[in-house]
Amino acid sequence: MIRCQALRWGAPGQPLTPALDVYLPKGSLTAVIGANGSGKSSLLKVIAGLQRPLAGNVILNVPRKGALSFLPQQQHLDRQFPISLQELVAAGFWGIKLSPELRRQHLNTVLEDWCLSGLEQRPLMALSGGELQRALLARLSLAQTPLVLLDEPHAALDELGQSLLWKHIHEWHAQGRTLVVVCHDLAAVRQHIPQTLLIKNTGCVLGSSTELIRQQPQTQVA
Amino acid sequence: MLATAQLWQPFHEFVFMRRALLGGLLLAGSTAPLGVFLILRRMSLIGDAVAHGILPGAALGFWFAGLSLPALTIGGLGAGLSMAGLAAWITRRTGLREDASLAAIYPISLASGVLILGIAGKRLDLLHLLFGSALAVDGPTLTGMLWVSGFSLFAMALIYKPLLLDTLDPLFLQTVSRLGPLAHGVFLMLVVLNLVIGFQAIGALMVVGLMMLPAAASRFWSRRLPVLMGIAALLGCLSVWLGLLLSFYYSLPSGPAIVLVAGGLYLLSVVFGPVHGLLRRPPLLTSQ
Numbered sequence: 001m002i003r004c005q006a007l008r009w010g011a012p013g014q015p016l017t018p019a020l021d022v023y024l025p026k027g028s029l030t031a032v033i034g035a036n037g038s039g040k041s042s043l044l045k046v047i048a049g050l051q052r053p054l055a056g057n058v059i060l061n062v063p064r065k066g067a068l069s070f071l072p073q074q075q076h077l078d079r080q081f082p083i084s085l086q087e088l089v090a091a092g093f094w095g096i097k098l099s100p101e102l103r104r105q106h107l108n109t110v111l112e113d114w115c116l117s118g119l120e121q122r123p124l125m126a127l128s129g130g131e132l133q134r135a136l137l138a139r140l141s142l143a144q145t146p147l148v149l150l151d152e153p154h155a156a157l158d159e160l161g162q163s164l165l166w167k168h169i170h171e172w173h174a175q176g177r178t179l180v181v182v183c184h185d186l187a188a189v190r191q192h193i194p195q196t197l198l199i200k201n202t203g204c205v206l207g208s209s210t211e212l213i214r215q216q217p218q219t220q221v222a
Numbered sequence: 223m224l225a226t227a228q229l230w231q232p233f234h235e236f237v238f239m240r241r242a243l244l245g246g247l248l249l250a251g252s253t254a255p256l257g258v259f260l261i262l263r264r265m266s267l268i269g270d271a272v273a274h275g276i277l278p279g280a281a282l283g284f285w286f287a288g289l290s291l292p293a294l295t296i297g298g299l300g301a302g303l304s305m306a307g308l309a310a311w312i313t314r315r316t317g318l319r320e321d322a323s324l325a326a327i328y329p330i331s332l333a334s335g336v337l338i339l340g341i342a343g344k345r346l347d348l349l350h351l352l353f354g355s356a357l358a359v360d361g362p363t364l365t366g367m368l369w370v371s372g373f374s375l376f377a378m379a380l381i382y383k384p385l386l387l388d389t390l391d392p393l394f395l396q397t398v399s400r401l402g403p404l405a406h407g408v409f410l411m412l413v414v415l416n417l418v419i420g421f422q423a424i425g426a427l428m429v430v431g432l433m434m435l436p437a438a439a440s441r442f443w444s445r446r447l448p449v450l451m452g453i454a455a456l457l458g459c460l461s462v463w464l465g466l467l468l469s470f471y472y473s474l475p476s477g478p479a480i481v482l483v484a485g486g487l488y489l490l491s492v493v494f495g496p497v498h499g500l501l502r503r504p505p506l507l508t509s510q
Contacts, residue, residue, distance in 0.1 A: 072393045082447045094398045123445040
């Protein structure tokens with residue numbers, strides 16, 4: 001599904017890690033961990049095609065447009081933007097042809113799934129961080145893409161939100177979709193995600209989460 | 223105050239007033255959504271920069287062809303677009319912040335415009351170019367404005383959705399569509415087009431006021447984007463109408479009169495607007 005060949009990324013002239021060769025098969029669920037600034041988010045953007053690699057390439061066996069969904073970190077969003085939660089979530093229908101009736105049904109389903117019912121008309125400004133995060137996740141679930149890239153999906157989520165998140169991640173995994181999740185919560189990674197890609201400036205390691213995270217207690221980061 | 227009849231009578235009686243009103247209303251309607259999006263995209267300054275940037279082009283057009291509408295328009299359009307393009311290019315290539323790169327470009331354009339006019343040494347009044355006169359809107363200019371505002375409203379309707387997403391969440395749009403840069407380009411082109419057609423009616427600097435002031439004021443009246451654009455258009459039209467009346471009855475220059483009315487409406491909105499206006503308590507999260 002995702003094959004990175006001699007991939008280097010980061011600011012021009014300053015690759016963050018040695019060249020990365022890694023293969024993530026279809027249907028795999030992989031966590032990406034590493035210290036702040038190690039290049040986790042950038043790697044995700046490179047895979048999503050939002051940022052050019054410095055060298056090497058990323059081969060996906062699905063088209064980048066329409067078959068991939070990407071959850072960016074929410075600080076990208078202007079919280080003063082004058083639209084409602086429902087309009088934000090409904091943007092997930094982009095490129096999907098559906099009758100208005102089906103649209104409404106799907107929309108209501110995902111809003112319920114993410115515990116957002118009743119908040120439809122709230123402006124972004126009046127949402128809490130966790131509500132906004134769930135709205136972004138709901139938008140992403142509308143698209144039902146085979147490849148899902150999540151950048152710190154647990155950020156700003158409370159306990160209930162996190163359990164919702166992991167429930168959905170397991171569901172998507174069970175549907176045979178390929179997931180890559182950047183995550184700081186190492187305990188959660190150990191518990192929920194089978195394999196982990198550890199990003200370090202000395203070299204990246206792909207391995208089973210339980211082994212990697214036990215071996216690297218010093219990578220406990222915020 | 224003015225009697226009811228006096229609110230209509232000048233427009234009824236004089237063709238030039240009618241043209242000025244019609245032109246102004248068209249301009250207010252088509253610049254309103256542009257202004258709202260400029261503010262949302264944090265590009266409020268670009269209007270100012272482009273308005274100054276139009277000057278050398280219009281001056282060149284005047285030098286070669288005299289006071290002709292097509293020459294001034296083409297000159298202004300070329301100069302405005304290359305201004306906006308150059309600033310964007312410098313930002314992309316060097317990482318200089320967009321506002322800084324615009325702020326650096328527009329004195330250059332303004333100075334070259336003034337220089338060209340100086341060399342040309344003709345009668346075209348710089349003040350007229352910068353501040354214009356709504357009362358000088360003639361038939362061809364009005365037709366031009368009609369086309370431009372019709373075209374920009376149509377184009378805005380076409381690019382509305384991608385432009386909205388490109389403004390709110392460009393990364394998301396990039397993962398689902400390639401339309402983002404196209405929408406941005408069309409949008410910039412519309413801004414320049416409206417400023418160019420507007421500068422002949424109420425002057426290059428005043429049209430920026432008509433674009434930005436109602437847009438900034440509308441933010442105090444609603445939290446919904448389509449409503450914001452409607453309110454901005456309404457406030458713009460109101461400014462044009464009241465401004466023209468003031469200019470008629472008190473013999474004031476029309477451009478500044480219109481913009482000052484818009485400015486007054488803006489200040490009123492800041493104080494009385496229901497959305498975070500000064501007189502409102504910040505709304506509680508649960509109250510909406």
